[in-house]
Amino acid sequence: GQNIDQPTEMTATEGAIVQINCTYQTSGFNGLFWYQQHAGEAPTFLSYNVLDGLEEKGRFSSFLSRSKGYSYLLLKELQMKDSASYLCAPESRNYGQNFVFGPGTRLSVLP
Amino acid sequence: GAVVSQHPSRVICKSGTSVKIECRSLDFQATTMFWYRQFPKQSLMLMATSNEGSKATYEQGVEKDKFLINHASLTLSTLTVTSAHPEDSSFYICSASGPGPYEQYFGPGTRLTVT
Numbered sequence: 280g281q282n283i284d285q286p287t288e289m290t291a292t293e294g295a296i297v298q299i300n301c302t303y304q305t306s307g308f309n310g311l312f313w314y315q316q317h318a319g320e321a322p323t324f325l326s327y328n329v330l331d332g333l334e335e336k337g338r339f340s341s342f343l344s345r346s347k348g349y350s351y352l353l354l355k356e357l358q359m360k361d362s363a364s365y366l367c368a369p370e371s372r373n374y375g376q377n378f379v380f381g382p383g384t385r386l387s388v389l390p
Numbered sequence: 391g392a393v394v395s396q397h398p399s400r401v402i403c404k405s406g407t408s409v410k411i412e413c414r415s416l417d418f419q420a421t422t423m424f425w426y427r428q429f430p431k432q433s434l435m436l437m438a439t440s441n442e443g444s445k446a447t448y449e450q451g452v453e454k455d456k457f458l459i460n461h462a463s464l465t466l467s468t469l470t471v472t473s474a475h476p477e478d479s480s481f482y483i484c485s486a487s488g489p490g491p492y493e494q495y496f497g498p499g500t501r502l503t504v505t
Contacts, residue, residue, distance in 0.1 A: 312494070321483050321496035322434065366433060380426075380434040 283381035285367050290387045291357055299352045299384045301367030312368040313341050313352045316383070322366055325352065354386075362388045392418045394486050396497035403474055403504055410470045411500045413484030419464035420486035424494070425457075428481040440467045474504040 282304040291297040303311070310329040314322035328334055328343035328350065340353040352365055367381035393416040403409050413423055421442050426434040438459050440446040446459040458470040467486075471478055481501055485494040 316434075319481075319499075319501075321499045323496070324494065364433075379436055383433040 283367060283369060283379065285365075285381045285384045287382065288385045288387070290389060293357055293359060293388055293390050295357050296353065296355050297357060297386065299354070299365050299367075299386065301350045301352075301381055303348050303350070303367070303369045303381070305348070305369040305371050305379075307372040308345065308348075309370045309372045311341075311343055311350050312370060313339075313350075314366040314368060314380070316364045316366060318363075322380075325365075357388045359388050359390065362386060392416075392486070392495040394420075394484065394495045394497040396482075396484055396500050398500060399498060400501045401503070403502070405475055405504055406473055408470055408472045409474055409502060410468055411482055411484075411502075413467045413469070413486070413497050415465045415486045415495070418486075420467075421464060422487040423461060423467040424485045424487075425459060425467075425469050426483045426485070428483060428499075434483060437469075471502065474502070476504045478502065479504045 284302045310327055312327050313325040315325050316322040325339055326341035328341050331343055331345055333340055333342045338355045343350045354361055364383040364385050366383045395414045395416055397412045401409055423440045425437045427437050428434045436449050437452045438446045438448045440459050440461040442461050442464050448454045456472055461467040479502055481499050483499040484497045
């Protein structure tokens with residue numbers, strides 16, 4: 280089964296750094312995706328972690344600890360356009376349970 | 391990059407009618423497509439996994455006779471909402487497993503309103 284937990288809402292200031300945490304309990308865990316979703320739009324891919332550790336991609340970095348069932352998305356130098364929902368999505372090898380989204384974290388970036 | 395389209399982008403239908411939503415991978419072959427539903431202020435919920443040439447696998451609680459999924463080719467999957475009710479009003483999004491590893495390519499979504 281799947282059990283995914285993220286904070287519901289977060290607020291940060293333009294130019295700041297914010298960390299969005301995600302904990303999961305996923306049978307057949309294979310890797311973890313992070314997606315960004317602006318209101319009324321489809322999600323867009325941000326990152327995919329399979330191995331433990333931090334992967335950096337520009338202003339966004341993603342961290343994974345497989346043993347702890349924990350991941351975070353780190354957003355640096357926040358911009359107003361970063362206001363969106365951020366969805367954590369553990370991937371499972373189990374058939375019919377490949378890809379499930381967490382509840383999402385609504386981030387508001389204030390000037 | 392890989393592109394997935396959906397049609398229509400918005401549809402309004404009357405209660406009791408059926409609506410078909412198309413999902414196409416435009417520049418790659420998608421052996422697996424996924425259908426999601428999203429209610430306001432909620433996360434995406436996986437409805438079903440669709441593999442080309444075989445029956446879709448539905449998530450628990452999703453009625454297969456109400457949400458008909460057909461994946462007849464490597465570039466097209468369709469979702470038909472049969473006998474639609476107002477509570478079926480939602481944002482329906484498809485995604486496709488692309489040619490490269492690790493990524494899902496999402497369609498732009500279809501906003502369904504049932505009156």
